[in-house]
Amino acid sequence: xxxxxxxxxxxxxxxxxxxxxxxxxxxxxxxxxxxxxxxxxxxxxxxxxxxxxxxxxxxxxxxxxxxxxxxxxxxxxxxxxxxxxxxxxxxxxxxxxxxxxxxxxxxxxxxxxxxxxxxxxxxxxxxxxxxxxxxxxxxxxxxxxxxxxxxxxxxxxxxxxxxxxxxxxxxxxxxxxxxxxxxxxxxxxxxxxxxxxxxxxxxxxxxxxxxxxxxxxxxxxxxxxxxxxxxxxxxxxxxxxxxxxxxxxxxxxxxxxxxxxxxxxxxxxxxxxxxxxxxxxxxxxxxxxxxxxxxxxxxxxxxxxxxxxxxxxxxxxxxxxxxxxxxxxxxxxxxxxxxxxxxxxxxxxxxxxxxxxxxxxxxxxxxxxxxxxxxxxxxxxxxxxxxxxxxxxxxxxxxxxxxxxxxxxxxxxxxxxxxxxxxxxxxxxxxxxxxxxxxxxxxxxxxxxxxxxxxxxxxxxxxxxxxxxxxxxxxxxxxxxxxxxxxxxxxx
Numbered sequence: 122x123x124x125x126x127x128x129x130x131x132x133x134x135x136x137x138x139x140x141x142x143x144x145x146x147x148x149x150x151x152x153x154x155x156x157x158x159x160x161x162x163x164x165x166x167x168x169x170x171x172x173x174x175x176x177x178x179x180x181x182x183x184x185x186x187x188x189x190x191x192x193x194x195x196x197x198x199x200x201x202x203x204x205x206x207x208x209x210x211x212x213x214x215x216x217x218x219x220x221x222x223x224x225x226x227x228x229x230x231x232x233x234x235x236x237x238x239x240x241x242x243x244x245x246x247x248x249x250x251x252x253x254x255x256x257x258x259x260x261x262x263x264x265x266x267x268x269x270x271x272x273x274x275x276x277x278x279x280x281x282x283x284x285x286x287x288x289x290x291x292x293x294x295x296x297x298x299x300x301x302x303x304x305x306x307x308x309x310x311x312x313x314x315x316x317x318x319x320x321x322x323x324x325x326x327x328x329x330x331x332x333x334x335x336x337x338x339x340x341x342x343x344x345x346x347x348x349x350x351x352x353x354x355x356x357x358x359x360x361x362x363x364x365x366x367x368x369x370x371x372x373x374x375x376x377x378x379x380x381x382x383x384x385x386x387x388x389x390x391x392x393x394x395x396x397x398x399x400x401x402x403x404x405x406x407x408x409x410x411x412x413x414x415x416x417x418x419x420x421x422x423x424x425x426x427x428x429x430x431x432x433x434x435x436x437x438x439x440x441x442x443x444x445x446x447x448x449x450x451x452x453x454x455x456x457x458x459x460x461x462x463x464x465x466x467x468x469x470x471x472x473x474x475x476x477x478x479x480x481x482x483x484x485x486x487x488x489x490x491x492x493x494x495x496x497x498x499x500x501x502x503x504x505x506x507x508x509x510x511x512x513x514x515x516x517x518x519x520x521x522x523x524x525x526x527x528x529x530x531x532x533x534x535x536x537x538x539x540x541x542x543x544x545x546x547x548x549x550x551x552x553x554x555x556x557x558x559x560x561x562x563x564x565x566x567x568x569x570x571x572x573x574x575x576x577x578x579x580x581x582x583x584x585x586x587x588x589x590x591x592x593x594x595x596x597x598x599x600x601x602x603x604x605x606x607x608x609x610x611x612x613x
Contacts (some may be wrong), residue, residue: 146186174539192236192318226542227415247333265366276357345374346377384427452517462528479537480535483540575608
């Protein structure tokens with residue numbers, strides 16, 4: 122099996138070959154911290170979190186870096202509205218970001234560089250661009266000379282003559298267009314404005330443009346050529362296009378060998394926006410409440426490069442799907458003792474031999490350009506089989522599948538689900554373990570003794586006592602099933 126990835130740069134799937142064997146350097150263009158994260162951020166963060174998890178699962182040592190843009194016009198506007206500072210706004214929403222991502226079970230990156238902490242690297246890169254005649258100063262600003270870079274447009278597929286300045290909402294506002302030699306040029310450094318934060322530089326006090334920040338952070342944290350550069354499809358142009366132009370003009374090397382982009386999120390078929398009243402933040406969604414695992418599942422049911430539409434029906438379907446997986450994930454904690462499983466229920470090994478080579482089939486699916494929906498089909502197979510066997514165990518006292526095979530099936534489900542970040546809560550596990558271990562304080566031998574007391578009461582036709590014992594056991598989470606072959610029981 123070979124992992125293949127769709128490379129936006131080449132517009133085709135390619136076998137993944139890292140710069141260094143067994144190591145992956147991965148950079149994700151993170152959020153601009155001026156507001157709470159929304160559904161679009163949730164999708165991107167989940168997709169690249171799972172990509173990182175999968176790379177680690179197949180054996181790579183991944184260094185995952187995600188930036189924060191903490192100096193930006195939107196941040197400054199929010200600070201003015203609130204009468205606070207850029208630093209206060211950025212810190213508040215960085216903290217909110219970590220809170221939201223923790224609820225979604227998104228692992229923290231190895232490093233979170235910030236633009237304001239990378240000022241030396243930013244100025245050094247601009248200076249090198251000047252030396253190579255790719256940049257020029259103009260009245261306190263510094264601009265990138267786009268026509269000096271012949272490959273400009275290779276990522277987006279756009280031709281320079283078809284482009285217009287300001288082709289994206291994220292292009293910096295340049296009120297003094299007369300400073301530019303060419304309307305296509307973009308700002309690397311912007312002269313200080315009254316009342317705004319500024320840093321001293323060779324070109325005077327000012328602050329960096331948006332695009333140069335990521336070029337500098339990638340170089341400082343991961344080197345001149347990285348394996349994977351990821352982000353939303355809305356960043357392809359101009360942001361990632363400009364990153365390539367800046368970085369490669371200086372180094373003469375590819376900035377990234379694989380450019381990966383996730384699709385956008387719509388709400389009931391429309392682009393999410395505050396003006397339409399369909400803008401949904403992560404915390405608002407989770408506080409409805411919606412189970413965070415249902416949100417992850419919703420995101421992973423779609424091919425990562427395609428748009429995904431958020432609707433009430435879609436999130437309900439994801440919730441139902443998560444309940445199926447959750448039942449399977451709790452199977453071992455619920456029935457493992459009854460089935461005589463001896464292995465520990467933590468630090469579970471992946472067993473490729475269980476349930477029709479589930480691990481191999483899972484990897485074969487996901488290796489095809491991160492086909493997470495295909496991987497999910499394997500998980501649902503495992504979960505549904507476990508659910509079926511659990512019902513049979515409850516009603517017939519034994520399973521159709523040998524306990525050791527069920528154990529392998531469950532271990533595979535737990536481990537493969539973890540690759541996708543789909544995990545039951547510690548509270549759910551603790552409840553199942555406590556119930557299975559104690560039966561509210563009753564050991565298996567004690568339960569059998571109480572059942573015998575009930576049987577004696579039935580023989581004596583003392584049905585009031587018999588019913589009392591049944592109800593008392595039921596209240597303690599122990600269900601009795603009477604049959605011609607005797608009375609069976611299970612812990613709920």
